[in-house]
Amino acid sequence: MPKDTGIGASTRRREDVRFLKGKGQYTDDIPPAHDQAAAVFARSTVANGVIKSIDTSVAESMPGVLAVFTGADFADVGGNPAGWLINSRDGEPMKEPKRPVLAHGKVRHVGDAYAAVIAETEKQARDAVEAIEADIEELPAIMDVKAALTSDNFVHDEIGTNQCFDWGWIEDNRRATDDAIKGAAHVTTLELVNNRLVPNAMEPRCSMASYKESSDEYTLHTTSQNPHLTRLLISAFVMGIPENKLTVIAPDVGGGFGSKIYHYGEEALVLAAAKRVGRTVKWTSDRTEAFLTDAHGRDHVTKIELATDAEGNFLAFRTETYANVGAYLSNFATATPTFLHGTLMAGNYTVPNVYVNVKAVFTNTAPVDAYRGAGRPEATYSLERVIDKCARELGMDPIALRRKNFIKPDQYPFASAAGLEYDSGNYDALMDKMEEVADVAGFAARRKASESKGMLRGFGVNAYVEACGIAPSNLVGVLGSRVGLYDAATVRVNATGNLSVMVGAHSHGQGHETVFPQIVSDMLGIDAQSIDIVHGDTSKIPFGMGTYGSRSLAVCGSAVVRATEKIIAKAKKIAGHMLEAADTDIEFKDGQFSVVGTNKSVSFGEVALKAYIPHNFPIEDIEPGLEETAFYDPANFTFPSGAYCCEVEVDPDTGKVRVDRMTAVDDFGNVMNPMIVTGQVHGGLGQGIGQALLEAARYNEDGQLESASYMDYAMPRADDLPFYIVDHSQGTPCTHNPLGAKGCGEAGAIGSPPTVVNAVIDALQSGGKNVTHIDMPLTPHRVWSAMNNA
Amino acid sequence: MNLSDTKTIDADRATVYAALLNAEVLQACVPGCQEMTGSPESGFEAVVVQKVGPVKATFKGAVQLSEMVEPESLTITGEGKGGAAGFAKGGAKVRLEADGDQTILHYDVEAKVGGKLAQLGSRIIDGFAKKMADQFFSNFQDALGTPSQEVAATAEAAPEQKKGWFRKLVKS
DSSP states (O other): OOOSSSTTOOOOOTHHHHHHTTOOOBGGGSOOOTTEEEEEEEEOSSSSEEEEEEEOHHHHTSTTEEEEEEGGGGTTSOOOOOSBOOBOTTSOBOOOOOOOSSOOSEEOSTTOEEEEEEESSHHHHHHHHHHOEEEEEEOOOOOOHHHHTTOSOOSSGGGTSSEEEEEEETGGGHHHHHHHHHTOSEEEEEEEEEOOBOOOOSSOOEEEEEEETTTTEEEEEEOOSOHHHHHHHIIIIISOOOGGGEEEEOOBOOOOTTTTTSOOHHHHHHHHHHHHHTSEEEEEOOHHHHHHHSOBBOOEEEEEEEEEOTTOOEEEEEEEEEEEEESSOOTTTTTTTTTTTGGGTTTTBOOSEEEEEEEEEEOSSOOBOOOTTTTHHHHHHHHHHHHHHHHHHHTOOHHHHHHHHBOOGGGOSEEOTTSOEEOOOOHHHHHHHHHHHTTGGGHHHHHHHHHHTTOEEEEEEEEEEOOBSOOOHHHHHHTTBSSOOOEEEEEEEOTTSOEEEEESSOOSSSOHHHHHHHHHHHHHTSOGGGEEEEOSBTTTSOOOOOSOTTOIIIIIIHHHHHHHHHHHHHHHHHHHHHHTSOGGGEEEETTEEEETTSSOEEEHHHHHHHHHSOTTOOTTTSOSSOEEEEEEOOSSOBOOEEEEEEEEEEOTTTOOEEEEEEEEEEEOBSOSOHHHHHHHHHHHHHHHHHHHHTOOOOBOTTSOBSOOSTTTSOOOOGGGSOOEEEEOTTOOOOSSSTTOBOOOSSHHHHHHHHHHHHHHHHHHHHTTOOOOOOOSSOOHHHHHHHHHHO | OEEEEEEEESSOHHHHHHHHTOHHHHHHHSTTEEEEEEETTTEEEEEEEEEETTEEEEEEEEEEEEEEETTTEEEEEEEEEOGGGOEEEEEEEEEEEEETTEEEEEEEEEEEEETHHHHHHHHHHHHHHHHHHHHHHHHHHHHHOOOHHHHHHHTTTOTTSOTTHHHHHHHO
C-alpha cells in the first residue's frame, strides 16, 4: 500500500498551500520599506557601440532623483567572473574580458545597462532615465558565431579576438577518433543548430538592497537560486564587501531554470546605491528587460559524425561545436558547453572513441549560460539525432540500433569514452518499459488511423544519460572549477521536539519544503509536520552552493541525511545516559530509543527536551543541545537516464506538428516523492517540446532582439502539449550517495527535443518526403518548406 | 526593411523638387511631425510623435539631404531617437520623372529600428513603415495637387489641408 508520509510517499506539497492562495512572498512582494527608493536602468538600444559621452546633468536635476550612476562609478571595482577556467587545446587559458557592473567605454548588446537612476519613485526614475543624454556611436554588430572568428571587429577590443576558447575533449583521443572515422564502414554526418532560448521564469528578476551605517552591514533580497554563491561573487570578486557584512536573502522565487543562478550587475548596483543614498533601493525587471538581459540558453551550431561498422556497432562520435556565449561570460557560461556537454558525448553507449571540439565565441548578444539541462540537452540532441539518421541510412530499427550499442547492466561501473564513470543504470530495462507503457506495438494501427484522416504520423525515440548531482569538488577542481560543489545542512532539534532544518539548496519550484522533511521524518520516526525547512537566507543557513544541475536531493539531501545521522548518534548518547546504558546498546526505531533486549525506552521528544534542559546531565561527556551540521561533497556525479518516445501528427497541407503521445521512462535512482518527480518531468517535457516546436530567441543582423515579447516568442501552452505517460519504476540506485538518488529536475527538457524531432522526420519520411533534418523550432513554416523542397 | 513605390503628382518636376526641400512642406507631410526646422544645406531638425503598435514616443531626429541633382533626384537620410522607445533610422532615394504636366515620383526606402521598437514592433514594423511612407507621399500629393482620379482615395489622409496649397503658395 502506498505510504502517505516518509521516503517514497507522494506527500502533497506543503508550499503549494501558500502559493495557491497567492500568499507566496517574492522579493517584489516585500512590503516597501519606509525609506524605499527605486532604481531604473538606462539600457543600450544598439548591439555594439562606443560610448562617446553620457550627460546625466538634466536627469540629476529632475524631481525625486537621488543619484545617477554610470560605468565610471564602477571602474575601480571588480568584474563579475566566470566560475570555470577552460584551457584551449593549445594550453592557452580562455579569454576573460571584464564584465562590469555598468557598461563602460562600450555597450555590447541590446539591453546592456550603461547608467542607472535612483529616485523616490519608479516613475520618477523612468522619467530621469529618459533625460540621460548618451552619445553612443553604433558599430556593426557581431552576430554570427562562425563569421565572428574571422572578423577584425571585436566584441572586446582588449582581447583582440572573438574566440573565448577552443576546447578539445579529450584531446588525447583525437587521433584515435579521426582514425576510427576514416576506416569506418559507415559514417553519418549531421549539421544542426541547438536553438537559442529565453528562460522566461514567471517571476522576473528583482533585487532590493539596504545598508545599515551603524554596523556597516548590507542586506540584499534577490531572486536567486543560490544566495551563498551570489554573496561569494559579490564579496570576493565584484564589490569587496566582507561576507560577514552582507546578508543575501532569496525568499520565494518564481522559477529559475538556471537563469537565477548567476550574479547580475543589477544586484551590485542596488547595493552600491543603497550605501550612497542611504536608502533601501529596489529594482524590478520588467518583462522586456527579462528577455534582453536574463542569461539565455543553448545556442550551439554543431556538426556531428557517427562512425559505425557494417553491423551498426558504434565506433566513434566526433563533434565540432560553435557555442555562442554572448557579449560577456556569465558565471557558468564556460562550464556549460564544455564539462556539462562534452563529457556526455558518449551517451548511453559503449562507443570506444569520442572527440568533442567546442569553440566558444563572443557575440553582441545577451550572455548565454546554463538553462534547464545545461549542456546535456545539447549533447543528447546531437547524439540522438545523428543516431536516428544513422539508423535510417543503415535501414535498421532505431530502437534496435540503440539497444545494440547500449552499455549493459553488468558493465557498471562503466568508464565512458568521454571521460566519466557511470555508476549505475539499465538502459535496456528503460527501453523495455517504454515499449510497454507507450504501446509501441500499437503504433502501426495508430499511423493508419492518422493516415485515414490525411495526416502523417511519426514515431520518435531517444535514449539519454546525463550527469547530475554536481559535483565532486576534487574532480571539478582539476577540471577548472573555481568553486567547490558540496552542499550543507543543519538539523536543529528544538527543545520541544520539533525541528528546523537549514539547507544550502534553494527551492523555487522543486518542493524541498515537502521532500526534505519526508527524509528526516523517515529517519527519526517523527511526524513530518513537526519539521520545517529553512532556506534562502545566508544569515540562517550553512554555506551551501544552491540549486541547479538537478543537485538538491543528491547533494543537499545527502547532507540532510548526514546531519540527521549525527543527530541520531548524539541522541543515542543522551538516551543511553537517561536509560543508564551504553550508547552502543541503544537501538533507535520508530522514534523510540530503547536498550537492546529490554523494554526500557525513551522517546525522541524526551531526549530532545533532555538535551536542552540538561539537569543531571553528563556535561563532561556530552554537550547540551541537539543540533548538527553536515557538509556533503559527492564522490561522483549521478547519472540519471531515460528512454523517451513520442508520436506526432503532421498536417501535410500546413506543416503543423501536433504531439499526440509523449512517454518518458526515467531512471532517477531512488525516488523520494513520486508525485513531485512526475511534476518535475512534466515541466521539463513542456520546456523541451517548447524548444522543439515553438521557442526561438531571434536577433536580426543588427543585433536587435526581435522576439522580445510574448507576441513574438512562442511559449508552449496547454493546447500544445499532450497528456504525458511518465514512469520511473526502473530506477537503479545511485551507488555513492546515502539516498541512492540521482536527480530529476532537468531530464524532461533533455530527453524530449530529439524525440520530437525524430518523430517529425519519421512522419515526413512515411509521407514519401526525403527530409533528413529540420532545425528547431519545427514551426509549420519550416516543416512545410522542408516537405516542399524535398 | 525595404520598400519601393511610385506616386504621380500633379505638378512639374521643379515644383516637386522645391517642395521636397521645404521645411514647411515636410512638416505638413511627415505624419505626426510637430516641428521641422532647418534648411536643405544644413539639414533639418524634426520632432515627430508616433505610435508603433504598443510603443508611443516622441522622436527627435536629424534629416540630411544628399546626392542632390536638381530637379531629378535626391537622397534623404535621417535618424530619430525615441529615448526608451528606441530609434528609427533610414533613408529614401527619390527620383522624379517628368510625365507631361505631371511628375512621377519613385522612391526606395530603407529603414531600420532598434530598441523597444524592434523588440515589440518587429512583427508590425514593415506595415508601419509602409503606412508612414504612403501617408507622407499622400500628404505630399495633397500639398502639390493630386491627379483627379486619386483624390478620392487619399482625401481622408489630410482632410484639414486644402488640396494643392503648396503650389498656390509658390505661384502666388
